[in-house]
Amino acid sequence: MDLQKLLNEMTVDEKLAQMTQLVPQIITDKGEGAVTGPMRNFGITRKVTSKIGTLLGGTGAEQLKFLQDFHMDEDPHKIPLLFMADIIHGYRTLYPVPLGLGASFDTELAEQCCAMAAKEAVAGGLHVTFAPMVDLVRDARWGRCMETTGEDPYLNSKMSAAMVRGFQGENLEKDKIAACVKHFAAYGACDGGRDYDAVELGDRTLREFYMPAYKVAVDEGVELVMTSFNTLNGVPSSANKYLVDDILRKEWGFDGIVISDFNAFYEMISHGIAANEKECAKKALDATSDIEMMSTCYVKFGKQLLEEGEITEKQLDDAVMRILKLKEKLGLFDDPYRGASVEEEKRLHLCKEHRDLARVAAEKSAVLLKNDGVLPLDENVKKIAVIGPAADHGMIGGWFCCGTVAEAVSALDGIKNVAKNADVKLAFGSTFDPNEKPEAVADRIAEAKKLAAECDAVVLCIGEEMDMSGESHTRARISISDAQAELVKEVCSVNKNTVTVIYCGRPLALEKINDISPATVIFWHPGTEGGNALANLLFGRVNFQGKLPMTFPYEGQSPYFYNHLPTGRPNGNGGYCLRYLDTPYEPVYPFGYGMSYTTFEISSPTLSSNEMTEDGEITVFVNVKNTGNVHGIETVQLYINDVTASVSRPVKEMKGYQKVALAPGEEKTVAFKITLDALKFHTFSGEYKAEKGKFKVFVSNRSDVKEFVEFKLV
Ligand code: BGC
Numbered sequence: 256m257d258l259q260k261l262l263n264e265m266t267v268d269e270k271l272a273q274m275t276q277l278v279p280q281i282i283t284d285k286g287e288g289a290v291t292g293p294m295r296n297f298g299i300t301r302k303v304t305s306k307i308g309t310l311l312g313g314t315g316a317e318q319l320k321f322l323q324d325f326h327m328d329e330d331p332h333k334i335p336l337l338f339m340a341d342i343i344h345g346y347r348t349l350y351p352v353p354l355g356l357g358a359s360f361d362t363e364l365a366e367q368c369c370a371m372a373a374k375e376a377v378a379g380g381l382h383v384t385f386a387p388m389v390d391l392v393r394d395a396r397w398g399r400c401m402e403t404t405g406e407d408p409y410l411n412s413k414m415s416a417a418m419v420r421g422f423q424g425e426n427l428e429k430d431k432i433a434a435c436v437k438h439f440a441a442y443g444a445c446d447g448g449r450d451y452d453a454v455e456l457g458d459r460t461l462r463e464f465y466m467p468a469y470k471v472a473v474d475e476g477v478e479l480v481m482t483s484f485n486t487l488n489g490v491p492s493s494a495n496k497y498l499v500d501d502i503l504r505k506e507w508g509f510d511g512i513v514i515s516d517f518n519a520f521y522e523m524i525s526h527g528i529a530a531n532e533k534e535c536a537k538k539a540l541d542a543t544s545d546i547e548m549m550s551t552c553y554v555k556f557g558k559q560l561l562e563e564g565e566i567t568e569k570q571l572d573d574a575v576m577r578i579l580k581l582k583e584k585l586g587l588f589d590d591p592y593r594g595a596s597v598e599e600e601k602r603l604h605l606c607k608e609h610r611d612l613a614r615v616a617a618e619k620s621a622v623l624l625k626n627d628g629v630l631p632l633d634e635n636v637k638k639i640a641v642i643g644p645a646a647d648h649g650m651i652g653g654w655f656c657c658g659t660v661a662e663a664v665s666a667l668d669g670i671k672n673v674a675k676n677a678d679v680k681l682a683f684g685s686t687f688d689p690n691e692k693p694e695a696v697a698d699r700i701a702e703a704k705k706l707a708a709e710c711d712a713v714v715l716c717i718g719e720e721m722d723m724s725g726e727s728h729t730r731a732r733i734s735i736s737d738a739q740a741e742l743v744k745e746v747c748s749v750n751k752n753t754v755t756v757i758y759c760g761r762p763l764a765l766e767k768i769n770d771i772s773p774a775t776v777i778f779w780h781p782g783t784e785g786g787n788a789l790a791n792l793l794f795g796r797v798n799f800q801g802k803l804p805m806t807f808p809y810e811g812q813s814p815y816f817y818n819h820l821p822t823g824r825p826n827g828n829g830g831y832c833l834r835y836l837d838t839p840y841e842p843v844y845p846f847g848y849g850m851s852y853t854t855f856e857i858s859s860p861t862l863s864s865n866e867m868t869e870d871g872e873i874t875v876f877v878n879v880k881n882t883g884n885v886h887g888i889e890t891v892q893l894y895i896n897d898v899t900a901s902v903s904r905p906v907k908e909m910k911g912y913q914k915v916a917l918a919p920g921e922e923k924t925v926a927f928k929i930t931l932d933a934l935k936f937h938t939f940s941g942e943y944k945a946e947k948g949k950f951k952v953f954v955s956n957r958s959d960v961k962e963f964v965e966f967k968l969v
Contacts, residue, residue: 256588258579261332262572270575271557273308273334276514276548279322282307297551305329308578309337309383309546314346314657316595319380323591335591337582339435342384343402343654344368346375347604348783349663350613352652352760353388353414355620355779357404357804358849360890360912362417368616369421371609373432378603379657380595382585383433385481387418389468390438394814395805396448398728401653401760401780403443405804406816406846409909411468419475427478427584429594436472438483438516440498441465445485448813450727454485459902459937461487464818470507478581479512482544484519491526493519494538504543512577514546515539521550532556540566545574605662610784617781617788622801623850624765629712629754629774631795631852638678638710641667642703642746643739644687645716645758652760652780653725662783666716666756669786673794682706684746685738687720689730693741700742708749714793715746715755715772721780724760733764734810740767747771754793762803764810765843777803795852800888800914802849802956808842811835817846817958818905847892847909847958853883853919857891860954865966869945872930873966877954879925881917888916893927894953894960895934900946902939907958927954934968 265273281297282304305326313319319338326336344352350368359365369387376384388402389411404414415436422434441461445452456465469480480503482492492498493515503509520539523529529538536552537560547553560566587593603609623630632639641647649663664672671679684703685696693700707713717739722728735743735757747753754774757763758781769775776799781788791797808815812835824832826840834840856879863874881887893911897904910933913925929952934945951963 256583258576258583261334261579262576264332265575267558267561267568267571269306269331270571271554272303272306273575273578274546274553274571275307275551276309276311276339276546277304277307278549279310279313279318282310282322283325299551299554303554306331307336308334309339311339311548313338314340314379314381316378316380316597316600320592320595327591334579335582335587337383337578337587338381339383339385340381340656341386341654342372342376342381342656343386343388344652345372345613345656345658345782346379347657348375348609348613349651349655349658350616350782351620352401352780353404354401354760354804355781356616357410357414358622358779358801359616359619360410360802360914361619362413364616364619365414365417366421367612369418370424371612373422374430375603375609376432377430377594378596378599380592381432382587382593383435383479384422385435385437386422387415387434387472388437389415389472390441390443391465391468392443392805393816394448395733395762395808396730396813397443397445398450398724398730398761399443399726400762400805401724406806407804407818407909408464408467410804412471415468415472416475419472419477423476423478433478433581433585434472435479435481435514436469436477437481439469439480439492439503440483441487442483442485449729451484454487456488458941462937473503473507473509477511479514480509481514481516482519484516484522486526491519491523491528493544494523494528494542496542499542499544510577512545512581513543515544515548517548518550520547520552533560536560537565540570545577605783613782614784614788617785618792618797620779620781620801621788621792621799622777622803623799624775624777624844625769625772626850627773629752630793632712632754632793634674634794636674636677636711638680639670639674640680640682640706640710640713641670641716642682642684642707642713643716643742644683644685644720645718645756646683647681649783650721650758650780650785651782652721658783664784664786666714666786666789669788669790670714672787673790673796680706680710684742685736687723688738689723689732689736691736691738693738696738700745703742704745704749707746707753710750711752713746713750713753715743715753716758717742717755718758718763719760732810733761733813735763735765735767743768744771747773756789762805762807765807766809769843798852798885798887799849800851800890802847802890803844804846806842806846807844809838811838812842815842818908820903821906841959845957845959847956851887851889853881853885853887855887855889855917855956856880856882857955859962860952860964862952862964862966866969867929867966868969869931872928875927875929875952875954877925878922879915879917880922881919884919886916886918888914889956890914891925892955892958894958895929896951897934897936897946898949898951900936900948904936907953909958
């Protein structure tokens with residue numbers, strides 16, 4: 256297809272429509288004018304909707320083929336629609352929410368999961384996913400923790416690259432979809448963890464912590480970038496020329512599509528940086544935003560802006576060319592349906608292979624926090640109680656795309672599938688309501704307690720309902736509810752063989768139950784195969800290997816993150832030091848923490864040399880030994896601290912990790928190479944470089960390790 260020729264033939268109105276994204280209902284609205292129906296709210300007519308460039312939110316081969324036909328009938332140049340949707344943790348077969356994938360520390364797994372989602376989505380007729388979401392997050396109150404891979408830039412970057420590879424493959428092959436990394440930039444740093452709230456960040460923090468995962472996606476060839484809702488230092492991202500044009504396009508060389516978030520152009524008015532839609536359009540175009548999602552500033556005012564000389568046709572042409580190029584790359588001009596197939600949907604969606612992968616992903620994402628001899632449970636147990644609001648519930652998690660709760664395996668069903676001869680009983684105990692008081696469910700708790708007393712083992716399934724995290728689902732208090740805490744207390748008082756399984760889309764404050772529950776598992780929102788994965792883990796058919804990708808703080812500590820700066824008055828130095836009067840200073844569980852059914856001994860680190868030159872490298876060695884009785888996988892983590900620099904550096908920064916599989920008694924040497932890149936940071940004057948001096952090196956299976964060795968950069 257000669258794209259330049261096509262572009263030359265397009266009118267300004269057609270170009271602006273190409274740069275607009277709406278939902279299917281608007282396209283199929285038959286009203287001729289902006290009088291009735293969904294179009295009315297947008298003040299546009301059929302003249303515009305018939306030429307629109309991209310759609311969001313449609314799914315399924317049948318619907319999307321219909322929409323493509325509907326559109327192609329009317330589009331004067333027969334430019335196919337591009338279909339986009341939020342495929343965040345699976346299309347129909349759901350794997351754990353991204354925070355869970357983060358806990359696996361397994362990038363190969365993340366890539367496989369995204370490849371599976373892409374396959375299912377292609378059959379469903381989709382071309383683009385609004386994923387990966389790689390916003391770094393430090394505040395557990397933010398509802399969108401569930402969509403991230405956590406608080407660490409290194410882990411986030413590894414996951415970001417893997418996910419882009421999984422969705423897009425080498426070059427958007429037939430079973431791949433284009434990825435859209437989001438939300439650029441620093442959306443997760445919103446004030447108070449409140450979704451959509453303002454972000455104020457110094458350039459150094461922005462670049463060091465928040466930017467790397469987006470940058471890595473760009474380096475990996477991601478096709479689209481979505482700008483975020485928030486203001487960053489006073490400017491909303493879709494109008495932020497510095498962010499989008501200077502950094503993303505010029506500095507990083509991104510030549511793909513920049514799309515706004517939902518209605519974000521229009522929201523410039525409430526941000527107080529534009530008086531009307533015309534100004535929104537001008538600011539967005541000047542910031543090189545290509546596609547306007549779910550508002551209509553471009554189509555309504557683009558032409559006028561052009562006539563008044565406020566924008567140039569070249570600006571429009573650049574944007575439209577980027578959109579046409581992606582359509583061409585996906586092969587849509589040759590085949591506007593591109594893989595959409597009802598037969599393939601039937602063959603692929605929820606097929607055994609995909610369910611198996613979803614189960615393995617849920618197994619690898621689970622984090623064992625505590626185990627006072629309760630786990631693994633005995634498969635030959637006679638009577639087992641599954642109790643709690645999540646006990647008989649397919650906990651698929653938010654952003655479930657085409658997945659359904661009905662297709663998911665609950666804890667109850669999973670346990671029945673494994674403990675085949677056991678008498679498996681169910682009680683609800685409490686609801687998910689975070690404000691529920693024990694008195695309100697006293698009868699249910701009493702019933703659960705009675706059942707627990709009669710059983711040999713109890714699996715208590717509590718935490719957050721799927722819709723308690725996600726977009727705009729901020730929580731001010733992240734504790735386990737009083738009713739759930741009472742349930743744990745009462746059940747554990749009569750049955751010491753109890754494991755508490757916590758379902759959540761963010762870190763929860765666990766102090767109310769941490770000492771009471773003899774065994775505790777973080778299971779996130781595990782997806783379609785959650786119940787089967789849980790049973791495999793609890794009965795010891797597979798081992799735990801997940802690690803926390805975010806700190807689990809006490810209530811009131813958020814934001815709390817391991818890679819913070821030191822202070823002049825560290826915790827533990829008497830009264831006037833870093834502390835809380837009413838809460839411990841350390842979190843309940845640190846980043847990187849997670850147990851296994853076996854134990855590992857990690858030796859003190861040794862260095863290949865105590866000095867490193869700028870063009871040299873140092874190797875850190877540890878011996879890792881499986882000192883328990885079963886096979887296990889340990890995630891060995893490398894942290895560095897720059898002891899003296901021209902600016903204060905984080906107390907620890909993860910610079911590498913390795914997953915090491917060991918049979919009982921087996922021992923392996925793990926080596927990490929440290930090169931200059933791992934020591935670089937942004938100086939006060941904006942340089943990115945390493946400075947000579949002392950560095951501490953820590954190697955452990957959790958971030959709160961104290962022991963270190965030192966070397967010097969000379
Ligand atoms: C969210 C995005 C999402 C978009 C389209 C917005 O509200 O912030 O993450 O991709 O909607 O569904």
